[in-house]
Amino acid sequence: MSEITTTQKRPxxxxxxxxxxxxxxxTHSMKEAFISRLKRKQVGSTPYNALDGVAFTVGEGxxxxxxxxxxxxxxxxxxxxxxxxxxxxxxxxxxxxVAGLIEVGAGFHPDLSGRENVYLNAAILGMNKAEIDERFxxxxxxxxxxxxxxxxVKHYSSGMFLRLAFSVAIHVELDVLLVDEILSVGDAPFRxxxxxKIHELAQAGKTMLIVSHNMAMVQELCxxxxxxxxxxxxFDGPIAEAVDAMNAK
Amino acid sequence: xxxxxxxxxxxxxxxxGILDVFNHGYLLRLLIRxxxxxxxxxxxxxxxxxxxxxxxxFLIYYFVMGVVLQFHRDVENFAIYLFxxxxxxxxxxxxxxxxxxxxxxxxxxxxxxxLPRELFPISTIIxxxxxxxxxxxxxxxxxxxxxWAPTFLSLAAFAIGLVIVLMMSLGLGLLFGALNVRYxxxxxxxxxxxxxxxxxxxxxxxxxxxxxxxxxxxxTVYMLNPLTTAVELFHYAFWLPTTSGAAETLSPGIVGNIxxxxxxxxxxxxxxxxVFRRFERSFAQDL
Numbered sequence: 001m002s003e004i005t006t007t008q009k010r011p012x013x014x015x016x017x018x019x020x021x022x023x024x025x026x027t028h029s030m031k032e033a034f035i036s037r038l039k040r041k042q043v044g045s046t047p048y049n050a051l052d053g054v055a056f057t058v059g060e061g062x063x064x065x066x067x068x069x070x071x072x073x074x075x076x077x078x079x080x081x082x083x084x085x086x087x088x089x090x091x092x093x094x095x096x097x098v099a100g101l102i103e104v105g106a107g108f109h110p111d112l113s114g115r116e117n118v119y120l121n122a123a124i125l126g127m128n129k130a131e132i133d134e135r136f137x138x139x140x141x142x143x144x145x146x147x148x149x150x151x152x153v154k155h156y157s158s159g160m161f162l163r164l165a166f167s168v169a170i171h172v173e174l175d176v177l178l179v180d181e182i183l184s185v186g187d188a189p190f191r192x193x194x195x196x197k198i199h200e201l202a203q204a205g206k207t208m209l210i211v212s213h214n215m216a217m218v219q220e221l222c223x224x225x226x227x228x229x230x231x232x233x234x235f236d237g238p239i240a241e242a243v244d245a246m247n248a249k
Numbered sequence: 250x251x252x253x254x255x256x257x258x259x260x261x262x263x264x265x266g267i268l269d270v271f272n273h274g275y276l277l278r279l280l281i282r283x284x285x286x287x288x289x290x291x292x293x294x295x296x297x298x299x300x301x302x303x304x305x306x307f308l309i310y311y312f313v314m315g316v317v318l319q320f321h322r323d324v325e326n327f328a329i330y331l332f333x334x335x336x337x338x339x340x341x342x343x344x345x346x347x348x349x350x351x352x353x354x355x356x357x358x359x360x361x362x363x364l365p366r367e368l369f370p371i372s373t374i375i376x377x378x379x380x381x382x383x384x385x386x387x388x389x390x391x392x393x394x395x396x397w398a399p400t401f402l403s404l405a406a407f408a409i410g411l412v413i414v415l416m417m418s419l420g421l422g423l424l425f426g427a428l429n430v431r432y433x434x435x436x437x438x439x440x441x442x443x444x445x446x447x448x449x450x451x452x453x454x455x456x457x458x459x460x461x462x463x464x465x466x467x468x469t470v471y472m473l474n475p476l477t478t479a480v481e482l483f484h485y486a487f488w489l490p491t492t493s494g495a496a497e498t499l500s501p502g503i504v505g506n507i508x509x510x511x512x513x514x515x516x517x518x519x520x521x522x523x524v525f526r527r528f529e530r531s532f533a534q535d536l
Contacts, residue, residue, distance in 0.1 A: 014258070022534060029434045083262025083363035084533045093258040106361040111287045120283060123276040124364060 009059035010095075012176050012207040013081055017090035020051040020076055020231075050076045052231045055090070060175075063208040065218040065239060067246045068228040074211045077228070078102060078178050081209065096175025096207075099125055103180070105165030110154035114145055117153050118168055125172045135171045142197070143167035144190070163190060170197050177201060179210040195221070215243050262363050266522050269365035276364070280372040285379055299380050300387070307335055314453050324455060325492040326395060332388050333487040334452030334480045340381040341414045341476060342443045347373035348422025349439045352430050356536040366529055367522075370422045374415060388487055395491045403486040410482030413475050413510050420517025427521075427528035431535045450476040451484075455498045472500070475510035482507070 024046060051073045058064050066074045079085040080092050082100045107124040108117050118139055122132045140149050143164040145156075153161060179198065198221060202208055212218050218225070218239065225242025227235035235245040270277060289295040310331055314320045321327035348370035352359060355369050389397075421442070429435040449471075451459065456477075463471055471477065481500040489496060500506055 111290045
């Protein structure tokens with residue numbers, strides 16, 4: 001089934017034989033690096049393949065779940081698609097505006113007010129002033145921050161902080177959404193709201209790549225699943241079978 | 250599958266370097282506003298510190314060089330001569346130092362979200378420029394009190410001097426900012442350069458004294474420092490018009506120096522950008 005959907009529609013994400021190798025570096029100063037070179041010692045130590053020969057495409061409007069245990073390379077893969085990391089071999093291509101619900105709130109500054117942080121972070125996520133002005137009220141409404149929007153963010157509770165950060169990220173103008181295990185934010189009602197919002201985006205034809213350990217949620221949101229184990233793709237197909245393959249491990 | 254039409258596809262994380270900063274004008278403005286707004290948070294004196302620090306520095310230099318070593322006898326309006334050089338070097342030190350630490354300081358963002366990373370050094374250099382303006386205002390006030398009036402040449406000298414300082418900060422800032430991610434001792438190297446900058450350019454003494462002390466190639470090497478040209482241009486802009494014609498105190502071939510300095514700065518920016526691009530690929534994993 002998945003084969004049919006990928007070939008029918010134009011892909012939004014192409015991942016081609018990607019390898020990502022991390023060097024566990026021993027030298028962290030120029031002096032150490034210089035002396036290691038003089039002694040002809042290896043400057044980096046054993047290379048570690050976080051991803052090896054992973055290939056898949058995600059069609060436009062498709063929702064795909066990335067499944068795997070901790071350390072299997074899922075988050076590394078999302079970082080490659082978002083552009084934070086670059087592959088050591090193979091290539092990653094994307095089409096349209098890519099935005100990530102990855103560690104929301106990374107750009108928040110505690111000394112700025114909620115309002116200033118909304119503008120700053122929306123701009124970091126690639127929006128211009130007109131787009132933010134237009135969405136500002138919806139962002140605040142979704143976050144349920146209300147009158148606290150003009151308070152400094154350092155006075156927020158952790159729940160308020162996460163709600164505002166998530167709200168900014170979810171309202172970004174996008175074609176491709178990358179989601180990394182952040183649907184655990186806030187209390188149950190807010191989580192429900194977030195899941196609904198992601199559903200809404202999927203319905204609107206946005207492409208999604210979702211990393212989660214929550215099998216129930218993933219089965220609800222995605223039609224296709226890719227299972228990664230120790231940096232290699234071991235399954236790619238309908239979500240129910242992917243979850244079975246995952247559980248069989 | 251293999252014959253997918255690749256038009257419209259982009260490689261994530263591959264920008265166009267400094268040029269990309271121009272497409273992110275709004276974000277650059279917000280980053281600058283964030284930097285200026287949060288700089289003196291939780292401090293009582295706030296922006297006054299932008300005046301207090303250079304004032305203290307100036308008083309010490311004036312006491313040692315002007316009063317103890319009696320420079321104010323040989324150099325007319327020595328206070329203005331000194332201050333014009335001090336503000337130029339302060340701008341360089343601040344812009345260069347901030348640019349070097351900008352990537353490491355923004356590690357939370359660099360590790361998680363892709364955006365043109367050149368935005369960070371460039372925004373901190375512009376913030377340094379904003380903090381430099383009050384110092385120029387004080388310098389101008391002092392100059393006007395002793396009879397300075399703007400001329401086309403003095404304003405042009407000031408503008409070119411500014412361009413040289415900013416280009417040099419950008420080139421070195423990109424270079425050391427990128428190196429600093431992998432090797433944190435780049436920071437210490439930068440401290441040495443910042444310390445040298447005050448003494449290796451004619452801020453506390455005059456170029457005429459250097460010419461007497463250094464002969465031949467040594468003087469040529471000294472003159473190759475773009476900051477020397479920038480400081481001399483600031484002297485030309487602010488100090489020279491307040492004197493009764495003391496042009497011989499300044500650099501002999503300033504016009505030639507301008508072209509050499511601009512050339513060196515352009516090379517520094519290119520090298521800085523190339524190294525930055527090379528190291529940028531591993532920023533997220535090295536931080």
